[in-house]
Amino acid sequence: MSENNPFPDEGNTGHIWDDNLRELANPPPNWWMMAWYASIAFIIGYVVIYPAIPLFDSFNKGEVVEGGVIKGGITKGVTGWTAIGEYKADLAIVEAVRKPYEDKIAAMSAQEILADDGLSTYVEHSGKVLFGDKCAACHGTGGAGNVGYPVLADDDWLFGGTIEQIQTTITNGRKGMMTAHAATLSEAEIDTLASYVVGLSEGKTDEKGKALFTSKACFACHGMDAKGMAALGSVNLTDGIWRFNEADLLASAKQTIAHGVNAAGDTQTRNAEMPAFKDTLSEADIKKMAVYVYKFGGGK
Amino acid sequence: MAEKQIHEQSLEELYAEAHEHTINVGDVKIHAKRMGGKFRNLKWASNFLWLIFFIGPYLRLGDRQAVLLDIPNRQFHIFNLTLLPQDLWMLSFLLLFFAILLAVVTALAGRVWCGFFCFQTVWTDVFTWIEDKLEGTPAKRRKLEKSPLNAAKIIVRAKKYALWFLIAFLTGISFTAWFTDAYDLWVDLFTLNASSTVYITVSMFIVGTIFLAGILREQTCFWLCPYARIQAVMIDDTSIVPSYDVSRGEKRGRLLKGKPASEDQGDCVDCNQCVAVCPTGVDIRGGQQEGCIMCGLCIDACDAVMEKINKPAGLIKYASWDGIMGKEELPLLKRPRVWVYGAILLISILGVVLGLSGMESLELKVLHARQPLFVIQSDGTIQNRYTMKVLNKMNEDIRVTISADDGDGDLKGMIVLGAEKEIVATHGTVTAVTIFVKVPRKNLTEKSQPITFHVEGKDSAGELYQSNRESIFIGPKR
Numbered sequence: 001m002s003e004n005n006p007f008p009d010e011g012n013t014g015h016i017w018d019d020n021l022r023e024l025a026n027p028p029p030n031w032w033m034m035a036w037y038a039s040i041a042f043i044i045g046y047v048v049i050y051p052a053i054p055l056f057d058s059f060n061k062g063e064v065v066e067g068g069v070i071k072g073g074i075t076k077g078v079t080g081w082t083a084i085g086e087y088k089a090d091l092a093i094v095e096a097v098r099k100p101y102e103d104k105i106a107a108m109s110a111q112e113i114l115a116d117d118g119l120s121t122y123v124e125h126s127g128k129v130l131f132g133d134k135c136a137a138c139h140g141t142g143g144a145g146n147v148g149y150p151v152l153a154d155d156d157w158l159f160g161g162t163i164e165q166i167q168t169t170i171t172n173g174r175k176g177m178m179t180a181h182a183a184t185l186s187e188a189e190i191d192t193l194a195s196y197v198v199g200l201s202e203g204k205t206d207e208k209g210k211a212l213f214t215s216k217a218c219f220a221c222h223g224m225d226a227k228g229m230a231a232l233g234s235v236n237l238t239d240g241i242w243r244f245n246e247a248d249l250l251a252s253a254k255q256t257i258a259h260g261v262n263a264a265g266d267t268q269t270r271n272a273e274m275p276a277f278k279d280t281l282s283e284a285d286i287k288k289m290a291v292y293v294y295k296f297g298g299g300k
Numbered sequence: 301m302a303e304k305q306i307h308e309q310s311l312e313e314l315y316a317e318a319h320e321h322t323i324n325v326g327d328v329k330i331h332a333k334r335m336g337g338k339f340r341n342l343k344w345a346s347n348f349l350w351l352i353f354f355i356g357p358y359l360r361l362g363d364r365q366a367v368l369l370d371i372p373n374r375q376f377h378i379f380n381l382t383l384l385p386q387d388l389w390m391l392s393f394l395l396l397f398f399a400i401l402l403a404v405v406t407a408l409a410g411r412v413w414c415g416f417f418c419f420q421t422v423w424t425d426v427f428t429w430i431e432d433k434l435e436g437t438p439a440k441r442r443k444l445e446k447s448p449l450n451a452a453k454i455i456v457r458a459k460k461y462a463l464w465f466l467i468a469f470l471t472g473i474s475f476t477a478w479f480t481d482a483y484d485l486w487v488d489l490f491t492l493n494a495s496s497t498v499y500i501t502v503s504m505f506i507v508g509t510i511f512l513a514g515i516l517r518e519q520t521c522f523w524l525c526p527y528a529r530i531q532a533v534m535i536d537d538t539s540i541v542p543s544y545d546v547s548r549g550e551k552r553g554r555l556l557k558g559k560p561a562s563e564d565q566g567d568c569v570d571c572n573q574c575v576a577v578c579p580t581g582v583d584i585r586g587g588q589q590e591g592c593i594m595c596g597l598c599i600d601a602c603d604a605v606m607e608k609i610n611k612p613a614g615l616i617k618y619a620s621w622d623g624i625m626g627k628e629e630l631p632l633l634k635r636p637r638v639w640v641y642g643a644i645l646l647i648s649i650l651g652v653v654l655g656l657s658g659m660e661s662l663e664l665k666v667l668h669a670r671q672p673l674f675v676i677q678s679d680g681t682i683q684n685r686y687t688m689k690v691l692n693k694m695n696e697d698i699r700v701t702i703s704a705d706d707g708d709g710d711l712k713g714m715i716v717l718g719a720e721k722e723i724v725a726t727h728g729t730v731t732a733v734t735i736f737v738k739v740p741r742k743n744l745t746e747k748s749q750p751i752t753f754h755v756e757g758k759d760s761a762g763e764l765y766q767s768n769r770e771s772i773f774i775g776p777k778r
Contacts, residue, residue, distance in 0.1 A: 124734070142685075144672035153685070156678040239678035240741075297675060297685050297717075297736050 127292035143296040153296040160230035161300035167290040173276030176233040180260035194253035318572035324581025331438035337600025346416035357477035393651035404641035406534040410541035415595035423513035472505030518580035574598035662765040665689040692725040700757030712743040744775040
């Protein structure tokens, strides 16, 4: 080809089309070559220093590594650095900061934690994540409550608002019970009782309703003063706090009286169950949550 | 062998070397001739101002560094003043002040910053001074540059880089020392106990200083610095800048021995010395241009030559374009720009002064809980939850009490919980306290009503500090 190259002195590759269109053999610019060699040097350095080439079973595929088994690919790198190792080291720093607090929390009762300014502040700040994970879905951020799920920030407690009672509630869960009265009460009686208890919360009294409240033994659970009993988890009917549908109190009260709460066999009954957390949370975490909830402002 | 100054050189000698001093178009390295003179002295004086940068961190005030920009702890200590992140808005006024100061100085007297104060100019000046002392005159430096690498060249270059490195190292250390305890820094640095941030910062300063001041030099002003690009819009015909007096200088021509000057020949004898001494290698005779950092060194050079040929000094001088063209110059106070710039300067400095004078030693911030906004209690009261943030900017912890005030009695029967005890407000930081306020529902007239919180406490000297913050009390819809 070279003998009939019409442009012999310009260093072309000898590929020539259409008389004068040809491929030149110019080297890339210097800066480009330098960057190229620098990249190669970087890759070599990287492979030497860091774990590289993740093939087969030689690397952590995101699994939780117990006992610090950290795999770093086929080449481990001279420094032994791994991403999971760095993460664990960072975590260890955080845990070291928390440890003195956590140790104390584990050793103290919820009451003692509450009394300790430093620890209760620690719980107030660190409990937010745990509360958000486990509690806020039903009880709302800040314990604001939801329809059917009690407000935690008020001082009205179904099962008692002392720190121990809150701790028990979180540990074992709660399931209140009210029998359905649709079968035993007439519709008129349900109406009377409903308007009586709604009236109670507004400070009104009604002799007819009071008589029915006594004769139908509502007091057996709600107490003679209708203020509820923490031991049974029966609700205080005299305060202005209602758990189910606040928009139409009368209709809501009627439904609760007729179908009860967690009444077996009644499809229209109120479902109100708090799960037990003893299996999902550690004892220390439960104590923390008790203190956290208590500090919403309603603890007794 | 000492370099001959322009004063000592004959005109013939100057002509003989004139061709060596070329205008900077970026292809060859600029080696400016150094000489004494008025502006040279001024430049040294302004260079020395930068010693504050090196010495400043070692000043102490009590048991701490006098000026410490403590970023990890988010506190700026400036002598007796402690600035916290809450005071950062003042920085915007301060930055505004300096930005406008730069503009106003440029409008009036050209690139004073570039010519005398800019770190790029100062460091380059010192670096080339070292180069001049070690490698000799510009002619020798150019020769050395072209000569093959030999032992002598390596030694002189090594000396130069060693000195440059030393300065660059001190620059890095000094910069870092403003942000951390300067004395501890030196110890930590050499016992390898300093943080990686320190090592990275110092290394970057070493590389950056040598590269920018030693190697790039005036190219930084030409191609890197944005200020050089925008100065053209700041300068106008009334700005006093180093200028070549065209009407007096032209038509330029060489003054040759035994040959009388022609009739139309101007005062410029075309000795090229203004180009020779220029640190950026521009020819001022071409008029004002982007490469000129307005350091006035060409004025020194030209005046020396004028003296030599018995002509009045000032062929190149600090003058405005209007002045050079013989136009009437507007007095400073009649230029609208001076007033506008002045007003902005005043406002920005007032902002800083007001900010500094209005700084409370004790500040209260109140966060009303968002979730829930309010809680109905079983006794029919409405409870609101607030987080009080007490910021104590004093140098000691103090005990404070918090109280609430409903102003004109809108929140009858108000009870404040959580403020019964005194609280210790830790100095230099924010102490948070949760407060509950309860008001009987029947006493609430509005969905949202104002409430004012008050914090007060005494320091160890018995002086009372206090602060107020207004917030709201929220109840159910009426």
